[in-house]
Amino acid sequence: MEVAKIENVTKTFKIGEVETRALRGVDLSIENGEFTALVGPSGSGKTTLLQLIGCLDQPTSGKVFINGKDVTKLNRNQRADLRKSALGFVFQFFALIPTLTAYENVEMPLLLDHHSATERRERVNQLLVSVGLADRAHHRPDQLSGGEQQRVAVARALATNPSLILADEPTANLDTENGRQVMEIMQKLNNETGVTYVFATHDPRVIKYAKRVVTLRDGVIVENNGANKK
Amino acid sequence: MFQLIKMAYRNLNRNRRRSILSALAVSLGLALLLFMAAIIKGEIQGAMQTTIALQTGDLQVRAASYVEEKSSLKWQDLIANPDQVAAQVKSVPHVTIATPRLFATGIINTPSEAVGVQLMGIDPASEANAPIVKGMIAGNFITADDQNGIVIGQTLAQKLGVKVGDQIDLSANTSNGDINEQNFIVRGIFLTDTPAYDKGTILMPLAKAQAFTATQNHASTIFIMLDDRDQSNAVAAALTSPNYQVLTWQKMNDLVIQLEQLANSYMVLFYLIVLGITATVIVNTLIMAVYERTREIGILAAIGMKGRRIMSLFLTEAGMLALGGIAFGLVLGSLLSMYFGKYGFYIGNIGLNYQFLLGDRIYPILTTSDAINLTIIALVITLIASLYPAVLAAQLEPVEALHGK
Numbered sequence: 056m057e058v059a060k061i062e063n064v065t066k067t068f069k070i071g072e073v074e075t076r077a078l079r080g081v082d083l084s085i086e087n088g089e090f091t092a093l094v095g096p097s098g099s100g101k102t103t104l105l106q107l108i109g110c111l112d113q114p115t116s117g118k119v120f121i122n123g124k125d126v127t128k129l130n131r132n133q134r135a136d137l138r139k140s141a142l143g144f145v146f147q148f149f150a151l152i153p154t155l156t157a158y159e160n161v162e163m164p165l166l167l168d169h170h171s172a173t174e175r176r177e178r179v180n181q182l183l184v185s186v187g188l189a190d191r192a193h194h195r196p197d198q199l200s201g202g203e204q205q206r207v208a209v210a211r212a213l214a215t216n217p218s219l220i221l222a223d224e225p226t227a228n229l230d231t232e233n234g235r236q237v238m239e240i241m242q243k244l245n246n247e248t249g250v251t252y253v254f255a256t257h258d259p260r261v262i263k264y265a266k267r268v269v270t271l272r273d274g275v276i277v278e279n280n281g282a283n284k285k
Numbered sequence: 286m287f288q289l290i291k292m293a294y295r296n297l298n299r300n301r302r303r304s305i306l307s308a309l310a311v312s313l314g315l316a317l318l319l320f321m322a323a324i325i326k327g328e329i330q331g332a333m334q335t336t337i338a339l340q341t342g343d344l345q346v347r348a349a350s351y352v353e354e355k356s357s358l359k360w361q362d363l364i365a366n367p368d369q370v371a372a373q374v375k376s377v378p379h380v381t382i383a384t385p386r387l388f389a390t391g392i393i394n395t396p397s398e399a400v401g402v403q404l405m406g407i408d409p410a411s412e413a414n415a416p417i418v419k420g421m422i423a424g425n426f427i428t429a430d431d432q433n434g435i436v437i438g439q440t441l442a443q444k445l446g447v448k449v450g451d452q453i454d455l456s457a458n459t460s461n462g463d464i465n466e467q468n469f470i471v472r473g474i475f476l477t478d479t480p481a482y483d484k485g486t487i488l489m490p491l492a493k494a495q496a497f498t499a500t501q502n503h504a505s506t507i508f509i510m511l512d513d514r515d516q517s518n519a520v521a522a523a524l525t526s527p528n529y530q531v532l533t534w535q536k537m538n539d540l541v542i543q544l545e546q547l548a549n550s551y552m553v554l555f556y557l558i559v560l561g562i563t564a565t566v567i568v569n570t571l572i573m574a575v576y577e578r579t580r581e582i583g584i585l586a587a588i589g590m591k592g593r594r595i596m597s598l599f600l601t602e603a604g605m606l607a608l609g610g611i612a613f614g615l616v617l618g619s620l621l622s623m624y625f626g627k628y629g630f631y632i633g634n635i636g637l638n639y640q641f642l643l644g645d646r647i648y649p650i651l652t653t654s655d656a657i658n659l660t661i662i663a664l665v666i667t668l669i670a671s672l673y674p675a676v677l678a679a680q681l682e683p684v685e686a687l688h689g690k
Contacts, residue, residue, distance in 0.1 A: 111587060112684040132591050139589020146687065150584045154295035164588045166288050211588065 057123070058219045058251045059085040059108050064117030066103050077103040079274040085253055087218065090245045092265035093255040099271040101255040102223055108253065109142055109221045110134040122218055139167050143212030145222035149204035151196040157183065157207045158192040164214040182210040186240050202233025209240055213250065222254035226261050238264045293601035296574065304606060307570040311610025312617055314563035315663045318556055319618025319656060323649035325552060327626065329545040330650055333538060335479050338416045341537040343517050344509040346374060346529050351505065356388050358460040358498050367504035374507050377523050379516045384411035385504035387494045391457035391487065395445060402441065402487050404457055406494025413508050417475045417488065424449035424473030429490050434472040438483030442474045449473060455487070459499040467497060478645050560663055564670035567606055571599055571674035582678050583686030592679035599678050603671030607664050615660060622651035
């Protein structure tokens with residue numbers, strides 16, 4: 056079953072009088088359970104593609120489907136609802152809310168999705184155990200290492216049981232050991248729960264974890280290895 | 286909601302000094318407004334009480350043709366047999382004091398100048414004179430049979446350079462248009478702490494005033510005090526007669542009432558200016574917070590927080606700043622008003638006339654309604670002003686906010 060489908064998507068950014076075409080007609084299909092890497096040099100369009108799949112931005116033309124729904128027709132609030140329930144994000148920078156503890160950061164999407172207190176407690180504890188941070192639950196981000204923060208971000212991305220996790224350069228700011236831990240946790244959760252991962256990277260140590268590698272260059276897909284492999 | 290409050294509280298705590306200073310701006314603004322409102326109220330109420338006690342009473346009965354501004358002494362403009370009329374008035378329910386008074390304009394002649402004064406003939410035994418008797422600072426109050434004794438205000442005494450026992454040369458108009466002149470002895474000096482009154486009023490026994498102005502057995506007015514001022518219209522109705530005009534304290538003090546209305550109008554403008562400034566401080570703080578936390582707003586939007594909720598977060602922060610500031614401002618403003626309400630502050634003689642007898646000290650009065658109204662206005666204005674940064678935060682595009690743009 057297709058979790059995400061991109062049809063002839065283009066994205067043009069206008070900075071002043073200069074137009075930059077970040078994506079020039081991309082078609083891509085992501086099946087349920089995939090562990091896919093979007094690779095390519097800087098400026099190839101992988102982050103832009105990830106943002107369009109993640110409903111964080113709108114394409115200039117073309118269509119984006121998430122779980123069969125055309126998200127280009129959704130308004131701002133509907134896209135927020137979709138992000139809350141069907142999508143999870145892990146960013147390159149450790150994107151946690153600094154005033155909230157690890158526990159509260161993971162709990163936030165569940166709060167926004169109106170889960171009960173009991174559901175939230177059980178889910179957050181389970182996720183923190185699964186990323187190996189049960190004992191760090193009540194620490195704030197500034198009391199956690201970069202690797203720990205990124206693992207909290209992974210746990211948060213999984214909180215509402217989304218069908219797709221999008222990770223943008225998830226190990227770019229981590230050392231090798233922490234990068235390995237984060238990738239292994241994501242891989243383990245992919246294997247155990249079947250949740251779909253799409254991550255943008257240009258780190259060969261990360262690419263090796265991918266079951267499928269989609270290569271972008273200058274806004275177009277130039278290589279698609281192991282297509283739809285689960 | 287609890288989560289929102291928790292987040293807002295922690296966000297404010299991130300930059301505690303800035304938050305405290307912002308809340309303090311609200312505190313000082315509100316405290317200033319409360320104090321100003323209390324001063325205006327104290328000033329107006331003080332002026333009203335003083336004018337009623339010294340000048341107008343709760344009610345006055347005058348001859349139908351009497352015109353106050355002219356201080357007419359013609360018999361047809363005065364009340365004949367005033368003691369008899371006063372006794373009739375006294376029998377009306379709620380009337381506690383009814384005493385005749387005669388007003389005339391006089392001039393004190395000194396070797397160097399002529400000083401205009403208001404001459405008032407009174408019944409020395411009447412309780413209506415209590416504010417002056419209480420304010421006697423030298424000599425004694427006059428008696429009914431005193432043929433050449435007067436009491437004068439301290440400011441006038443100082444101006445004339447006279448003391449108890451000294452003589453002054455007083456001339457006044459009479460009912461037939463002549464001018465009468467006589468030397469009077471200063472029996473006593475009073476201080477009512479009301480500059481306009483203390484510098485220009487001379488009291489003498491009614492009988493002597495009548496003789497001096499040739500208004501035998503006539504008076505300008507029956508000065509009336511009631512046990513309940515709210516009954517003044519009812520008592521006025523009971524006293525209505527074709528021969529007399531009955532004036533209530535509201536009518537006689539319409540200048541004070543108009544002044545209060547004018548002051549209230551200006552205060553609204555003043556409120557808006559002060560609260561506008563304090564709201565600007567809050568808005569500035571929140572705008573800084575929006576720019577500092579743009580990426581965080583992007584993260585929250587990315588994980589599904591809707592614009593409405595992001596807006597609520599910033600409004601909650603504004604609300605907490607405003608409430609904290611308001612609470613402290615309320616305490617500060619109340620304490621200031623209470624302190625000065627007890628001890629007053631000196632304003633001296635600000636040159637007002639008899640229609641507005643203002644004491645030389647203002648005792649601020651902070652009313653519950655002023656405190657409640659100003660608190661609500663401060664909160665509402667702060668929240669309305671905070672809508673701008675809150676909307677700014679809510680409208681950030683997630684993808685741009687994530688990049689800190």
